[in-house]
Amino acid sequence: MGEKTEKLLSILKLQPVVPVLIVDDVKSAVSLARALVAGGLKAIEITMRTPAALDAVRAVADEVEGAEVGAGTILNAAHWDAAVAAGSKFVVSPGATQELLDAARNSSVPLLPGAATASEVMALREEGYKVLKFFPAEQAGGAAYLKALSSPLAGTVFCPTGGISLKNAMDYLSLPNVICVGGSWVAPKELVAAGDWAGITKLASEAAALKA
Numbered sequence: 001m002g003e004k005t006e007k008l009l010s011i012l013k014l015q016p017v018v019p020v021l022i023v024d025d026v027k028s029a030v031s032l033a034r035a036l037v038a039g040g041l042k043a044i045e046i047t048m049r050t051p052a053a054l055d056a057v058r059a060v061a062d063e064v065e066g067a068e069v070g071a072g073t074i075l076n077a078a079h080w081d082a083a084v085a086a087g088s089k090f091v092v093s094p095g096a097t098q099e100l101l102d103a104a105r106n107s108s109v110p111l112l113p114g115a116a117t118a119s120e121v122m123a124l125r126e127e128g129y130k131v132l133k134f135f136p137a138e139q140a141g142g143a144a145y146l147k148a149l150s151s152p153l154a155g156t157v158f159c160p161t162g163g164i165s166l167k168n169a170m171d172y173l174s175l176p177n178v179i180c181v182g183g184s185w186v187a188p189k190e191l192v193a194a195g196d197w198a199g200i201t202k203l204a205s206e207a208a209a210l211k212a
Contacts, residue, residue: 001128008110017207020182029056033064035197039204047072061087077103116140138163143171150177
């Protein structure tokens with residue numbers, strides 16, 4: 001587990017914001033990923049919420065130099081196997097089940113499992129996880145809630161995701177137990193639909209410049 005934790009940390013430490021993407025058209029995935037990488041966001045999460053998602057992961061993994069592509073919204077072992085086969089460098093889930101944890105245990109690909117309560121964090125710590133996704137961040141209590149967990153659950157670090165934007169990202173990034181945040185604001189649907197890759201690179205650059 002230690003080796004996988006270090007592998008995950010090396011990816012999440014690349015930047016303060018991990019783009020969380022819903023890709024409807026695989027044809028745009030490579031251009032989108034290249035625009036994000038050009039802006040300084042190399043770690044990219046493509047969520048498994050569309051029929052194009054797995055092909056998008058595969059395309060980015062194969063064609064975008066410098067990208068560290070991961071698969072998100074992984075809910076079970078079948079999802080895990082498909083995401084890893086597509087070339088995911090890391091896997092993200094909104095929560096954790098024993099089935100998913102068992103699949104992750106037998107793989108060299110690191111898992112970023114989701115947790116929203118102290119009990120969920122404690123259960124994942126017992127499984128050896130030190131790096132977690134705090135989801136849904138804003139709805140689950142926001143930065144104040146996560147700050148309250150920092151002392152009793154010291155040694156656990158989080159990537160908060162859910163309701164985070166450029167306006168409130170620093171509320172999280174300034175916390176001692178936050179390594180990065182996840183957000184979709186760096187790839188707005190309208191810019192993707194318009195093929196405005198320069199606009200997305202600009203948003204990515206702004207996000208990459210955020211510092212705690």
